[in-house]
Amino acid sequence: MPTSQKKEPVLDTEKLYQVANKLRQLVVDMLLEAGTGHTAGSLGTAEIFTALYFHTLNIDPQNPNMKNRDRFVLSNGHIVPIWYATLSHRGFFPEKELWTLRKINSKLQGHPVLGTVPGIENTSGSLGQGFSQAIGMALAAKMDKQNYRIYCMTGDGELDEGQVWEAAMFAPNKKLNNITWIIDRNNIQSDGNTEDVMPLENLKEKLESFNWFVIEIDGHNIAEIISAFNMAKTITQRPTAIIAHTIPGKGVKFMENDFRWHGIAPNSKEAKTALEELKTLKGKILYD
């Protein structure tokens, strides 16, 4: 399979952390400007988005519909601010468009809509649906004997949806080893902690019993994220699920692990504090 010649060189880990930090700052600014939106999950997945778009995915911002590109599908569409921030920072569209999030006549809808923004691969916002779409894409790739990969992120609260388990049963059955499912295991959902609202544990065993190859990682450790993506590529007979343990609101102390930040945006005072904290960290956050 030919790979894109235009792809930027892969950044070293130190630089990737700086990118993740930059993405967090963009998210805070975007949400402040929008006045509404989902903060916790957007901040909590910055390293995963960084690893995908600045390391792993075979993509070309100048040619977003490149036929053999890897596809990333966001099933938990409410964390789309981090997707927009990532796509813009990677060169898919100008940064100034980020400040139009959730506003009238904007391309940047509150949840992702296919066809609105270059690089957005799917429509989501009713939980559970993006995962099935991603599996459909993986199936099409197999039918067409193409080697590109599909990466799909779901939330963990999203796993309450029955459709997710229909899909989880389907993919191993079709031996779709070309899909990597990333579960943002941040332990919160809108109404509280997942284990209080609708317990998911033992999640790894559940997925293994569905015949997924399961890897558990620290979702803020870029080396671990990349290593998991690489390992998934070596699995031949079944799909891979990566349970990425993350801290919702990561990088901003007063937001971390507080489920109330799931669905709200910071006000200007909160955003100022958040940005100060992120800028002080200079990309070096909590890996020791």
Place this chain on the structure above:
Amino acid sequence: MLNQKIKLDQDIFSSDVKLKASRDGFGEGVLDAAAINKNIIVLGADLSYSVRLGGFMEKYPERFIHCGIAEQNMMGIAAGLSMSGKIPFVATHAIFTTTRNWDQIRLSVCLQNANVKICGSHAGLSNAPDGANALPLEDIATMRVLPNMVVINTIDSNQTQKAVVEISKHKGPVYLRFSKAETPLITTRETLFKIGKADVFIEGKDVTIISCGPIIYETLLAAKHLKAKYKIEAEVISSPTIKPLDEVTILQSVKKTKCVVTVEEHQINGGLGGAIAELLSDKNPLPLLRIGINDTFLESGKYEELKDKYGLSAHHIEDKVYKFLKNMEKI
């Protein structure tokens, strides 16, 4: 009596009228379409033989996908397939593929304008013995309200076969609704089918009767009786496409007749009758009688028994149209 231009079967009013289930035409149409376009993929939800996909499964095993009894995931898979240029046909009973997965149809299919063909068999009263749970009488309403969606309810097996090929050429979501029951073959190999086209089957001047689905046969019989008994000349329009409606043909007819009746195997709310009510109130407000299921759930029985008990047999249609015209002092 029949409009000769449409090339309908000339024996439809004879006692030995040929019967065939629309689902059989569906199975044949899928084979026709698949032979033309290799991108056509069929997804089944454990009712694939029931919707007559056995032939396709045998001929194109690599293009058939078992999804199990999981209509929500199936619709999402179809949307994902369509993004890579496939033309997925999702085929199961209408009661399951429009109700269980309406959310997936709305978001994954319609909002993305995905090129997915949703094929619902056993529509209307046709799955009669199975009872209320199994009788989809709300699906025209729930599908036609969705932006980007085309909604078709074919009138017989031949038309269903043709419609499958036509919808495979249309880019965008389509809901194709068809019957399980053995119903009269009204159209022939020569009858044209075009999405969005209604046809005047019988010309008349006193009332316009618009129908979709196999129940149009009862409507045609009613029109014949109305003429024989009361010299009422009903114009019968077949409108298999409920969305988009053939406004030109319908408005032209009602301009002449000044009153309208709709007949369908669907709730009177939101279906063909609802669509016609909307059209008339927008473009030419006129008296309208909607014949269908009167906001109720049904029960088990034979197809003919349900039609009779719930007021959709030819003699019911005849009586209702007669009273409608009488109340308006048109007769």
